[in-house]
Amino acid sequence: MENPEIARILAETADLMEIDGENPFSIRSFRNAASTLDGMPERVADILADPGRDITQIQGIGKGIASALADILARGSFPRRDEMLARYPPTALEMLRIPGLGPKTVRTLWEQFRVSTLEDLARLCQEQKLRALPRMGAKLEEKILQGIAHYRQSAGRFLINHVSTVAAELAPLLGATPAGSLRRGRETVGDLDLLTSRENALELFLQHPRVHDALAAGSNKASARFGAEGLQVDVRMVPPESLGAALCYFTGSKDHNVALRQRALKLGFSLNEYGLFRLSDETRVAGETEAEIHAALGLDFIPPELRENQGEIEAALHHTLPALIEPRDIRGDLHMHTRESDGRATFHEMAAAAQELGHAYIAITDHSKSLAMANGLDERRAVAFAAEVRQFNAGGPPLRVLSGLECDILRDGRMDLEDGALAELDFVVASVHSYMSLEPAEMTDRLLRAIECPSVKVLGHPTGRVLLHRDAYRYEFDTVARAAAARGVAFEINSSPERLDLHAPLIRRARELGCKFIISTDAHHPRHLSNFHYGVTMARRGWLSASDVLNTLPLAEFLASTRH
DNA sequence: TCGGATTGCCGAAGCCTGTCCACACAGGC
Known part of the structure; x- marks a missing residue:
């Protein structure tokens, strides 16, 4: 297990402790330890595996957290956390992410109504039952409903640094190039698309220790979740002669692709993820690199960050794309x-x-x-x-x-x-x-x-x-x-x-x-x-x-x- | 819970403000 995942377990425990109303100093210790480990270049697993090292030498890690760390590495949890998860549903942590709900309120909701999911919580607000409790009212019900709607919109999306880190780990291993919204530089990313021509890449991917819950495992595509956060990663096998076309296609955006295909049709070509083909005789004109596809369409190379169909194709046609900052x-x-x-x-x-x-x-x-x-x-x-x-x-x-x-x-x-x-x-x-x-x-x-x-x-x-x-x-x-x-x-x-x-x-x-x-x-x-x-x-x-x-x-x- | 001292125990501690409800809780980086 890697440090960020360990840190996440500690931070999550701190949240549970807060709901449980524990000693604030104890909670703070877990938070501090989580933040220390998250930013530490050396792996906790390596330090614990080395008999010559003592992890309590690290500032903020004492006896208690050291023993928790050993348990986490051995089995993914530790007694204190187990005990709290037995008393509070893991979904309680999700409720903490709704603006207006803090640990005290979450605890009350659990004790009074056994609210264990956001669905339950939303229903309670719609039925105006929350206001029966002391210090809660119509305004809070409304705020919570808005918060839930907002949370659902953003659920399943990940920050760019998280996805970049996963991409940086997997891409070299699989000989892959990231595509999709990560390549376009979108600020949040739903899933990570990786393209590769390397023969055993799908196998390597599915065998990776942090890959789990395979959703698809065919000969051309493997799709699974990565790490504790469950980011979905799609790995696609692409023949080398189609790599550029596939990169184009899977980088998107969708609107950009539509516009690019229209441009191709206008010039008597058809463009798909396998290549650029002449309509008259279906000969392949380009496909190995994106640059040759763009060139064949009479366009300057369009950097991925601009591919949102916001005028980039016209600019590429008229040679007015900006020289982007590096x-x-x-x-x-x-x-x-x-x-x-x-x-x-x-x-x-x-x-x-x-x-x-x-x-x-x-x-x-x-x-x-x-x-x-x-x-x-x-x-x-x-x-x-x-x-x-x-x-x-x-x-x-x-x-x-x-x-x-x-x-x-x-x-x-x-x-x-x-x-x-x-x-x-x-x-x-x-x-x-x-x-x-x-x-x-x-x-x-x-x-x-x-x-x-x-x-x-x-x-x-x-x-x-x-x-x-x-x-x-x-x-x-x-x-x-x-x-x-x-x-x-x-x-x-x-x-x-x-x-x-x-x-x-x-x-x-x-x-x-x-x-x-x-x-x-x-x-x-x-x-x-x-x-x-x-x-x-x-x-x-x-x-x-x-x-x-x-x-x-x-x-x-x-x-x-x-x-x- | 950690770290440090007093070595079996003590001190640590972002704090201020708005909201919503009736005084406490959540949120701000």
């Missing part, structure tokens, strides 16, 4: 957190990790004071931090650190810190973290006012969405984008796999309205810094070139290009 174009990361607020590392550790990635500059942007739970900085701490950074830079380090802040935008659009303190800092990201369900007009005014603040260089995670979890807040995007363009405030493309915000349609729109962009990670740990390539993928889906993105510039030009 991960190697990125020179800096302008949004990250340290232990000063809710990050896990010091600013020196973040700087070292960023340097290792090849960045030339970073901004440290911890939270501001109104985000109390994150220990946000007040004016005094912010100014002191700016001084500390000046001192750091005085040593002429290879990587330049900018003193920054992710400053909360208050409800009325004012900044959380005084202008004087903000002016001391090199780089201010302005973000919304509260009052996310304002009426659109009020939210628009709020953002417009935030942009007025002279220190603000970029609008952080501009729609506030959290994938599979929370919708974007509502405002008049065009109005804010026009103002941002006029004031020289950039839009962030937040690369955190949970956010990926802005997303493609709004990136494209903002660019049309004259906006510039900054691709940042919002890292809370050194390992998050490598997420910038997800942001680059979003930028590509938004048709951006390096010249649209300010942090592709060398430091001096970057500083000159941001508002000042």
Whole structure:
């Protein structure tokens, strides 16, 4: 068993303990252990298998969790978890994912009504039975019903980082190329499609220790679930001469394929997953690579990220496709957190990790004071931090650190810190973290006012969405984008796999309205810094070139290009 | 439950605000 799966079991246990009303410190220990193991490069299984090693040497792993780990590796669970699963249905955990329901309420629902599925819960709300309980009412019933509907919509979809990790593990093993929505860079993915010409690939796939529940196992296709999360993976055998055609077909999108086939028909060809054929005599014209198919159709090569039938075929025909930004174009990361607020590392550790990635500059942007739970900085701490950074830079380090802040935008659009303190800092990201369900007009005014603040260089995670979890807040995007363009405030493309915000349609729109962009990670740990390539993928889906993105510039030009 | 001290026990602890219902719970990164 791999570390992420072990971490998931520990975190799930913590959820159950919370429902059970256990000692908060105990719960916290499980959460901490889960997060430590999740990010650890070394396998827990290897450490436990080595008699010379002691896993309790790892910070946060004591005797209790060490013994749980041994049990988990041996049989997938441990006594404490078994005991709780005997008392609460595993579906209780699903209920925790419905906004408005926390551990206390879930427990009450179970004790009062034996609610064990979301179906039960929905019925209870529809029958207006929830309101019979103390401190519950019509509003909550409505909220829960909405939450369930939303949850069902997103169920069965996975975040891009999860699917990428699985693809990175399986693809080399099977000699396969990922296709489907992962290849297009969609922010969430329903299932993973892998194409291969390697002879024993299907066999290898089905024998893989983490593959289970085979749904199909023919000679051309195998389909099964992978890992504890149950991501569906489809592996297809494709003859080498059809690989390009199959890649085209299985990468999609469906609308793009339809348009591409129409183009083929117009030129007297037929296009399918086996190749491009002349209609008159059924001769194969192309099929081994996508490039030769596109070329035969008189098109420039269309990068997968653009294949949404949003004008890419016309652009490819007229040679007006943009030269899309590449991960190697990125020179800096302008949004990250340290232990000063809710990050896990010091600013020196973040700087070292960023340097290792090849960045030339970073901004440290911890939270501001109104985000109390994150220990946000007040004016005094912010100014002191700016001084500390000046001192750091005085040593002429290879990587330049900018003193920054992710400053909360208050409800009325004012900044959380005084202008004087903000002016001391090199780089201010302005973000919304509260009052996310304002009426659109009020939210628009709020953002417009935030942009007025002279220190603000970029609008952080501009729609506030959290994938599979929370919708974007509502405002008049065009109005804010026009103002941002006029004031020289950039839009962030937040690369955190949970956010990926802005997303493609709004990136494209903002660019049309004259906006510039900054691709940042919002890292809370050194390992998050490598997420910038997800942001680059979003930028590509938004048709951006390096010249649209300010942090592709060398430091001096970057500083000159941001508002000042 | 962990870690560290006091070695069989104690301290740890993001906190503030809105919602919905009647004071507690959930949510914010």
